[in-house]
Amino acid sequence: MSHPPYPWQREIWARLCGTHREGRLGHALLMSGRPGVGKSAFARAFAGFLLCESPQALAPCGSCRGCLLQTAGNHPDYALVVPEEDAKAIAIDQIRELIEFFTLKSHYGGPKVAVIEPADGMARAPANALLKLLEEPPSGAVLCLVAARADALLPTLRSRCQRIALDKYPATLATAWLEGALPANQQGEAGRLLAQCGGGPLAALALVTRGGQGEQDEVATLMAKVAAGERHALHAAGDSAHIAAGELLDAMLRAAQDQVWRQYDCTPVAAPDRVLNGSGNALNLRRVFEFMDTAFEFKGLLAGGTNVREADVRASVWLSWMQAARTRPQSGRG
Ligand SMILES: [Zn+2]
Incomplete structure (x- = not known):
C-alpha cells in the first residue's frame, strides 16, 4: 500500500503524520467523508503507520516487525472492528471485546490501535459503550473512527475526537487519478462521472467497473x-x-x-x-x-x-x- 493510499489524501496525511511526530495526536480520531473518498484505506494505512517501529517521516518502513505483522493481518496490538457477516452495524459485543482488547498491555510496548468502521451506524448501546472507552482512554490507545457522516455520531462521541475531514481535497487530483484508472472506452469521462456520482473518486470508479x-x-x-x-x-x-x-x-x-x-x-x-x-x-x-x-x-x-x-x-x-x-x-x- 502506498502512503497515503490515494493522491488526493497527501496533504491531510502529511498534516496527520506531523501531528503524531509532535506528540499531539489524540486518543480518538474521527475520519469522515462521503462514500468513495477512501476513508477505509486511509484509516488502515494510518494504523499501519502508527504500528511501525521505525517509521520515516511520511510512511512506515515496511520491513520492521510491526510492519510485517500488520501486513500479514495479525498484529496483536491492532484491532479492526467492522460489522459481522450480514449485519449492517457494529454490535455491542464487539465494543465489549474492543474494551477488553484495550485492557491488555501492548505486546511490543508501542501504541494499541483500533479502526472502527462504520462508526456512524451504531445503535445506542454500542455507541454508549464506545463513549465510555473514549471518556477514559487507556494510555497508548489510538481509536480511528471511520464515518461517512460525522454529524450522525452522538455529539458526545464526536466532541471527544480529533476531526479528520477527508472530503476536502483539490478536485484536480481526484479527476487526474480517476482518468488514469478508467477503462479505455471511458477516457475523458472522469469529470462527468465525479459530478454525477455525488461521491468520491472510488465511488465513481465503482460505478463504471x-x-x-x-x-x-x-x-x-x-x-x-x-x-x-x-x-x-x-x-x-x-x-x-x-x-x-x-x-x-x-x-x-x-x-x-x-x-x-x-x-x-x-x-x-x-x-x-x-x-x-x-x-x-x-x-x-x-x-x-x-x-x-x-x-x-x-x-x-x-x-x-x-x-x-x-x-x-x-x-x-x-x-x-x-x-x-x-x-x-x-x-x-x-
Ligand atoms: Zn516499520
Whole structure:
C-alpha cells in the first residue's frame, strides 16, 4: 500500500503524520467523508503507520516487525472492528471485546490501535459503550473512527475526537487519478462521472467497473416513465427488484440530483436521454427535494441495521417518487 493510499489524501496525511511526530495526536480520531473518498484505506494505512517501529517521516518502513505483522493481518496490538457477516452495524459485543482488547498491555510496548468502521451506524448501546472507552482512554490507545457522516455520531462521541475531514481535497487530483484508472472506452469521462456520482473518486470508479452505469441509466429511465405517468410506482418497484435497495436509493438520488442541475441550467452532466420528466416539462423542484430527503431517510433506516424489509423500502421510495414527480410546478401545493 502506498502512503497515503490515494493522491488526493497527501496533504491531510502529511498534516496527520506531523501531528503524531509532535506528540499531539489524540486518543480518538474521527475520519469522515462521503462514500468513495477512501476513508477505509486511509484509516488502515494510518494504523499501519502508527504500528511501525521505525517509521520515516511520511510512511512506515515496511520491513520492521510491526510492519510485517500488520501486513500479514495479525498484529496483536491492532484491532479492526467492522460489522459481522450480514449485519449492517457494529454490535455491542464487539465494543465489549474492543474494551477488553484495550485492557491488555501492548505486546511490543508501542501504541494499541483500533479502526472502527462504520462508526456512524451504531445503535445506542454500542455507541454508549464506545463513549465510555473514549471518556477514559487507556494510555497508548489510538481509536480511528471511520464515518461517512460525522454529524450522525452522538455529539458526545464526536466532541471527544480529533476531526479528520477527508472530503476536502483539490478536485484536480481526484479527476487526474480517476482518468488514469478508467477503462479505455471511458477516457475523458472522469469529470462527468465525479459530478454525477455525488461521491468520491472510488465511488465513481465503482460505478463504471461494476456496470453501475447501466443500472443508473435503467433507474433513471424508469423514473422518467413513472414521472410521465407511463408506469406505476409499484410496477417500477417490481422492475427494479434485482437492484439492492441501498443501490437503488443511491441511483435514484443521483438521477434526482441530475434533474435538479438540469433545471437550474448548470448541467455538468447533461445527458438528454436521461431527462426524467420525458415530456420536457420541468418538475416541481421543491417536491424533488422532498423526495431526496425521504430517500436519505430510507438510506439511514437501511444503514441503521433496523429490521426493515428491502421490498418495503423499494415500494415506498417509488411511491414517494411518483408523488413528487407527478406534481407539476404550477399545481404544486405541497
Ligand atoms: Zn516499520
